[in-house]
Amino acid sequence: MRVIALTLAILFCNAVEAKPWYKDPKVWLLAGIQAGTAGWQIKASHDCRARAGIGSCFGGYGERKAMVGFVIGLNAAGFGMSMWWRSEDLPEWSIPGLAATGFNVIDAARNQHARCETVVIGGQCQDDAAHEAGMRYKLR
Numbered sequence: 001m002r003v004i005a006l007t008l009a010i011l012f013c014n015a016v017e018a019k020p021w022y023k024d025p026k027v028w029l030l031a032g033i034q035a036g037t038a039g040w041q042i043k044a045s046h047d048c049r050a051r052a053g054i055g056s057c058f059g060g061y062g063e064r065k066a067m068v069g070f071v072i073g074l075n076a077a078g079f080g081m082s083m084w085w086r087s088e089d090l091p092e093w094s095i096p097g098l099a100a101t102g103f104n105v106i107d108a109a110r111n112q113h114a115r116c117e118t119v120v121i122g123g124q125c126q127d128d129a130a131h132e133a134g135m136r137y138k139l140r
Contacts, residue, residue: 021083021086021087026094027083027086030079030082030094030097030098031079031097033097033101034075034078034079034097034100034101034104035075037101037104037105037108038071038072038075038100038104040104040105040108041058041071041103041104041105041107041108041111042068042071043108044107044108044109044111044112045057045058045059045067045107045108045111046064047111047112048111048112048114049064051114051115051116052114052115052116053116056114056115056116057111057114058107058110058111071104074100074103075097075100075101075104077096077100078096078097078098078099078100078101079096079097079100081096081097082094082095082096082097
């Protein structure tokens with residue numbers, strides 16, 4: 001009897017197919033949130049470097065291109081891992097992308113509230129003036 005019921009269920013029940021990733025609105029929402037927060041983080045770190053000095057912001061005295069590359073790479077890796085987890089049918093597939101988004105939001109908020117911690121000399125933070133003097137010395 002069980003064999004007949006199982007055979008009928010297999011024959012007459014429709015198989016449910018998962019939507020491909022590009023038709024799932026949650027995937028596009030995650031991608032949009034990640035791209036938006038990454039752009040906000042990059043803009044906030046740029047504004048922070050102009051306002052509060054290079055040393056007070058994300059990446060400190062590091063190369064700007066490297067910091068932007070890190071943010072883009074982190075978000076690409078988070079989105080890629082989320083898509084891999086989604087293909088493996090893990091219910092927590094959005095966690096890697098949301099973790100990268102969390103980093104973007106926390107760092108952008110920190111950069112937006114950063115202020116010059118030293119005495120301002122000639123419109124610049126003191127650590128910027130010292131850094132630029134050091135760079136001029138190295139270039140000579």
